Amino acid sequence: MDLLLLDLVIVLAAARLFGALARWLGQPPVIGEIVAGILLGPTLLGPLIGDELFGSEMRPPLQALANVGLVLFMFVVGLELDQKLVRGKGRIAVTVALGSTVVPFVLGCVLALAIAGEHVGGDKTLPFVLFMGAAMAATAFPVLARVLTDRGMQRITLGGLALASAAVIDVLAWTVLAVVVGIAGAGESEGQWKVLLALPYVLVMFLVVKPLLARLVPAYEQARRLTPGLLSLVLLGLIGSAWATEWMHVHFIFGAFVFGAVMPREGAERLNHEILERLEQLAVLLLLPMFFVVAGLNVNLRELDLSSLGTLSAILVVAIGGKLLGSYAAARTQRLPNRQSWALASLLNTRGLTEIVILTVGLQKGVLDDELYSLMVVMALVTTAMTGPLVRRIYPDRRVARDIAEAERAALGVTAAHRILVIVPDPPAEQAPLVGLTTTLALSRSPSEVVLGHLRPYPAGRLEVGSGLSSELAELAETLHDLEALAGSARERGSETRVVSRFSADVAGELPELAAGAQADLLVLPAGVPGYAAVRDGAVCRVVTVFLPVPKQAESGSEPGPVAVRYGSGDDAAAHVALTLAMLWNRPLIVTGGNRASALAQRLSKLGVAATAAAIPENALVVAADTGTTSEGTHLLVRTEQDPDPVDWAEAVSALRAPAPQL
The missing domain is CATH 1.20.1530.20 (Na+/H+ antiporter like fold)
Incomplete structure (x- = not known):
């Protein structure tokens, strides 16, 4: 021993x-x-x-x-x-x-x-x-x-x-x-004579055992985890199947292979993923x-x-x-x-x-x-x-790299609509405010389209038992489910919405490629996403950034405050975004930043917009021109190919639709 x-x-x-x-x-x-x-x-x-x-x-x-x-x-x-x-x-x-x-x-x-x-x-x-x-x-x-x-x-x-x-x-x-x-x-x-039993064995596995194994899925969903009992059933079936083929003088590998082939697929992504995770600890580190x-x-x-x-x-x-x-x-x-x-x-x-x-x-x-x-x-x-x-x-x-870019462009297609690409960070299920804000911006133009982009790093310690694809596809399926839920909420508000999601070996390096391939008119980036600086400083977007932090008061469920814009530098892109949000959310607009800000507030008031020049209250959603520093919040980058002309505010106000549901 x-x-x-x-x-x-x-x-x-x-x-x-x-x-x-x-x-x-x-x-x-x-x-x-x-x-x-x-x-x-x-x-x-x-x-x-x-x-x-x-x-x-x-x-x-x-x-x-x-x-x-x-x-x-x-x-x-x-x-x-x-x-x-x-x-x-x-x-x-x-x-x-x-x-x-x-x-x-x-x-x-x-x-x-x-x-x-x-x-x-x-x-x-x-x-x-x-x-x-x-x-x-x-x-x-x-x-x-x-x-x-x-x-x-x-x-x-x-x-x-x-x-x-x-x-x-x-x-x-x-x-x-x-x-x-x-x-x-x-x-x-x-x-x-035992070899002759191989064909009946395969038929039994697919016609009898496969429907029985399908019952594992509702049992797993009810328990919400892979219990020792469920894993024991899988292992008993696996070893029993391997023994049966070895007894038939075929080979035990075929019994193991066939049992894996008859495992449930429909709705069993998470179940199979957890089974692989359990097997990985034993198989990858010792037995394989x-x-x-x-x-x-x-x-x-x-x-x-x-x-x-x-x-x-x-x-x-x-x-x-x-x-x-x-x-x-x-x-x-x-x-x-x-x-x-x-x-x-x-x-x-x-x-x-x-x-x-x-x-x-x-x-x-x-x-x-x-x-x-x-x-x-x-x-x-x-x-x-x-x-x-x-x-x-x-x-x-x-x-x-060229083929990847072409595949993404083909997937998104060419459209005359105003396209907004929003990079959704992890976890997607918690990004409803971000997607809601993006949808609001899309509704200011017609026709418009929202693309939910998501780059996820490869899982740590990827499976080496087989191809590792089952583990990754299970995680990707869960992510796509959350993204589709977000897309569904955007579609309910009348915005055409698509989802682009994949694993990435280098999120920071591939983000500029995704932004370029989408050919978006506006790119929405949460602060801190890997690759943000490269997109901001690169050729894809000009260095015009709008900072949109969500106030804590709004997150806690209190009455939403006004939209505020810092306009001291005369940044038209920031002012246009703030005006869009204020009109579609039916909130007052506060402009701050000196004489130019006061002039803008007076001009908007004459157009029927509830705009005032004042200090920014604590419960305001703030829009500001960013100078390159990264802080918590959301950043919107305007593409180089479509630098904004001086805003015709009267046209901008008349183009806005009726107030949309609040964020």
Whole structure:
């Protein structure tokens, strides 16, 4: 027991260290974790200390823990299998997926036939050939998803198409692998008939178990949290499903995958998110690193000779060439541009976690020998490590930024309406006063449109169990729900309102891009939002800022006070905003700031506006020209392209509508 605990300490420390090093080098952590296992195994440290620490008596308990981690991982893969990824891209995604699967699969089968005599016996030839084809055709959806989200490419057409294609490839790969494992299991002398139960098992899972699991959603909503009882039911079902497929001589990973696939989707975003959060603590920190390190421990590069290097070269040529050519050719048949087709092919060439899972199954089922397993693991590392640099070379950051801007402009469209973009800070549910103020400003012009923009930093400690997309999409769905509620209140007041929300790796850096892409006539920014200074001082907006603090008296529910404007500098933009709010809220207007302020008050009074030159009372909502200092409140920035002309106050007053509901 003491040696097992020591092994756990060493494995965890090595996994975290090399995983962090891989991330620092811009690679997925799984690469570092597998390399850690290779270094701890017979390749490097085995002759020194590895045989004592990770000898034959220690491998079974380590492998058992690794298998539990594999069960959790495959459950998450099934849980994150979302048909929304393919929606709207079905024809192209299926075509690219078929090209990316069929070509490397056929080439892998041809290669397997050429080397079968050196690695397998006659009774294993068929499953070996099919297995090599499946291994060559795999694409690691989780690693691909993380590569895309780290660069923000999931927001552009290319990224969405890559995710959709990889999702289809995932289904094809697991289906082929299930057939291969079933054929291999049928060759066993005992219990061959059990494999025939695989199809009835799948039907029961989707027709019986899936409706039963849907009852978890109302139970979760009633409890308002993931109770130990609910989590226990999920884990019991997961482990039971994994046991059932293992008993059928298929493999326990398929039971875990299918159980994740039949978990409820409709209205279950928060439930699934909490399940993943609970699993993360155990799976990410202990069991998954254990799985990848154990996978590396089974690699022995010391025994490779020149003939092995030749086989490795052939494997790399088939794996990389088959993926790139198959994906590229399929993309071109769908009229994708040349650069996008190559970038898509490079993205689908990543194998990572999925490949290691497939290879582990092959080793456990005796389809692969130790030498070929080691060579295939090297192929998985090479194809995964080359993806990021190759895609960055083919599709550099400037093209990604351009595509993101074009996507946002296309989403917002071109309109002749007076457009106001308001950046909604977190939490959106508490920003009703801000949106109400913006809607009031929009109602002063007709036609007008309000765009609720929201940039949210990526969640801290993002999930690494699978792609991590379920966690992020759950949070984004909750945010969109709150934003749509705000948009609904604006629409009730007669203002056309749209919502633009996304996660951002750099909120301050992307805010100017969002402001420019929206092409708004007015930008409303709460003070303290990251990137405010860059927008104010940059070319997007001129340095004319209106400061609108909401008084404490109004927040406490007392009678709203007047609108006050500091007009000492003669700032027409500030005066126009103050006049708009005063008229639409049916409040008096107070002007302060010296002789120019008095003159403005007299002029407005002649136009029928209740305006007086006086000191600002405490309960007033103050509008003032900002000199660049940031304080608590709301700031409105006027775009450079539309600098305001001197205000025609008579026209401004006559254009104002009837009083709107008070803020």
